[in-house]
Amino acid sequence: MTREPVRPRDAATVMLVREGSGPGGGIEVYMLRRAPSMPFAPGAYAFPGGRVDERDADRDVGWAGPPPEEWARILGTGVPTARALVCAAVRETFEESGVLLAGPSADRVVADTRDEAWEADRLALVDHSLSFADLLARRGLVLRTDLLRAWSQWITPAGEPRRYDTRFFTAVLPEGQQTRDVGGEADRVAWIRPAEAVRRWRAGELAMLPPTIATCMDLAECGSVAEATAGHRSIFPIEPVLREIDGEQRIVVPDGAVYPLLGGQEGGTR
Structure with a gap:
């Protein structure tokens, strides 16, 4: 009897980027290593992100920048889902890095989020005792959706017990803000x-899942932060498949690239 594939859950992830400080400049991206205790991809390096919470679709979220209707067109989805994906992207980035893509107006951004009050709010979001809409309203902030750029869409292969339909975004690290090792789901950041x-x-x-590897390959082709965030990329669903190759389970991407399930050596060409 063939089991029906698990329906993928909507999720969002953000590649925070900045200009490199070393010789030659170039682009750097913020990554975290998922703790060994995590049920999904333990030990893998990834970008801040996670699944959509039902409250991410709250219409009361303060909003600046492209409206949900525009994001629906960009992401190829319905308006409520687009609203939830954008909110989840910003909320998860704050929860997992301490960086908040929001400000008191449509042309300003929060300068620093490292004091005890901000940390208390971050922890309240993590334990779901505070909604993202309430956080923004209480602090008089609006979500700066104009700081996000759509990058790609990846769907976990059918057959996996945990499946996600994840939209990837890029965003420049806001001036004045700093990433923090906030622990929780990650045990290392860089x-x-x-x-x-x-x-x-x-x-x-480094262990990485195929979407992370492919994204890093694409980012490596960008010569600067400006190039990586110049505009939205064309979004279409990429759904790899699981296949047995030479006696081992491998992930095959529609463009023909072959990857190990997690980390290790490259299994094919790209």
């Missing part, structure tokens, strides 16, 4: 050049 992340994955030093 700013890293995308090309270096790919090199270390090929060397077996």
Whole structure:
């Protein structure tokens, strides 16, 4: 008897980027390593993000920038789902990095989120005792949706017990804000050049899932932060499939690239 595939849950993830501080500049992206105790992709390096919460679709969320109707067109989905995805992207980024893409007006952004009061609000979001809409309203903030750029859409292969339909976004680290190692789902964080992340994955030093690997490869082709965030990319669903190759389970992407299930050496060409 064939089991029906699990329906994927909507999720969002954000690649925070900044200009590199070392010789030659270039782009750096913020990554975190998922704690070994996590049920999904333990030990894998990823970007801040997570699944959509039902309250992310709250119409009371303060909003600035492209409206939900415009995001629905960009993301290829309905208006309520688009609203929830954008909110989830910003909320999860704050929960997992301490960076908040919001401000007191449509042309301003929060300068710093590192004091005890901000940390209390972050923890309240994590334990669901505070909604994102209430956080913004209480602090007189609006969501700066104009700071996000749509990048890609990946769907977990059918057959996996946990499946996600994830929209990837890019965003520049706001001036004045700093990422923080806030713990929780991650046990290590780092700013890293995308090309270096790919090199270390090929060397077996970093475990990453195929969407993360492919995204780092694409980011590595961008010569600057400005190039990586110049505009929205065309979004279409990418759904890899699981196949047995040479006696091992591999993930095959529609463009023909072959990856191990998690980390290790590259299993094919891209």
